[in-house]
Amino acid sequence: MAEVSDVITFLGTAGARFVVTRQFLASGGAWLSLGDTQLLLDPGPGCLVQATKRKLDPSKLDAIILSHRHLDHCGDINIMIEAMTGGGMKKRGVVFAPADALNPDPVILSYLQEKPEKVEILSEGGHYKVDDIYFETPIKHHHPVETYGFVFRTPRHTFSWITDTRYFDSLPHYYTGDLLIINVVRLNPGAPVDHLSLPEAKQIIEEIKPSAAILTHFGMTMWRAKPWELARKLTDETGISVIAARDGMRFDLAKLG
Numbered sequence: 001m002a003e004v005s006d007v008i009t010f011l012g013t014a015g016a017r018f019v020v021t022r023q024f025l026a027s028g029g030a031w032l033s034l035g036d037t038q039l040l041l042d043p044g045p046g047c048l049v050q051a052t053k054r055k056l057d058p059s060k061l062d063a064i065i066l067s068h069r070h071l072d073h074c075g076d077i078n079i080m081i082e083a084m085t086g087g088g089m090k091k092r093g094v095v096f097a098p099a100d101a102l103n104p105d106p107v108i109l110s111y112l113q114e115k116p117e118k119v120e121i122l123s124e125g126g127h128y129k130v131d132d133i134y135f136e137t138p139i140k141h142h143h144p145v146e147t148y149g150f151v152f153r154t155p156r157h158t159f160s161w162i163t164d165t166r167y168f169d170s171l172p173h174y175y176t177g178d179l180l181i182i183n184v185v186r187l188n189p190g191a192p193v194d195h196l197s198l199p200e201a202k203q204i205i206e207e208i209k210p211s212a213a214i215l216t217h218f219g220m221t222m223w224r225a226k227p228w229e230l231a232r233k234l235t236d237e238t239g240i241s242v243i244a245a246r247d248g249m250r251f252d253l254a255k256l257g
């Protein structure tokens with residue numbers, strides 16, 4: 001019998017518009033294979049290509065989760081809904097998205113909103129469930145559109161994904177787990193201010209103290225500074241294993257011990 005595992009595949013590590021529009025890095029979001037449940041998070045531009053290239057079958061998806069309506073997160077959400085629903089022929093799967101992704105200027109086309117079994121609206125303090133996977137959206141992020149991060153709980157692990165946000169004092173308080181994934185767009189704090197920078201990520205990691213942290217969603221300043229070297233430095237400074245995500249990287253949570 002195959003061992004039950006929780007594996008995250010990074011279908012992209014690009015954040016912010018220049019790295020995305022030039023495809024210096026891929027921008028397909030992440031595929032969460034949690035036991036028998038297949039979740040797709042933030043299917044940005046190229047998600048379908050990145051997923052199929054890595055033999056991940058979108059018709060097997062159980063849910064698609066969108067943190068917010070910015071294009072680098074939702075560029076491929078329509079085609080991924082079509083793929084999840086067998087070309088729109090099978091009513092299956094759930095889509096989770098903030099209300100402003102659906103109204104008044106929907107990033108999910110209205111005819112496709114009818115295709116999944118259900119569309120669930122994410123809101124602050126929300127608790128959601130797909131099979132035996134639970135997830136929460138504990139706090140509304142500080143970002144120009146309605147944005148949520150996630151705490152995922154599988155029967156085996158708890159992990160958090162802090163998506164796009166400006167830093168705010170109580171932010172680390174809302175996230176927990178063995179593994180912490182953080183969208184780190186900027187090397188230094190400053191404009192555009194509604195994203196996390198490396199020193200802020202360090203502060204969050206030191207406060208939450210996960211077993212391991214993964215940095216992803218790199219903007220130009222982060223990419224130029226070689227994220228893998230920055231991660232090594234953070235590991236030395238914090239004593240916590242910090243990893244820079246790479247396009248296509250598979251992270252098995254069993255590694256957390």
Ligand SMILES: [Zn+2]
Nearest residue numbers: 068070143164
């Ligand atoms: Zn954003």
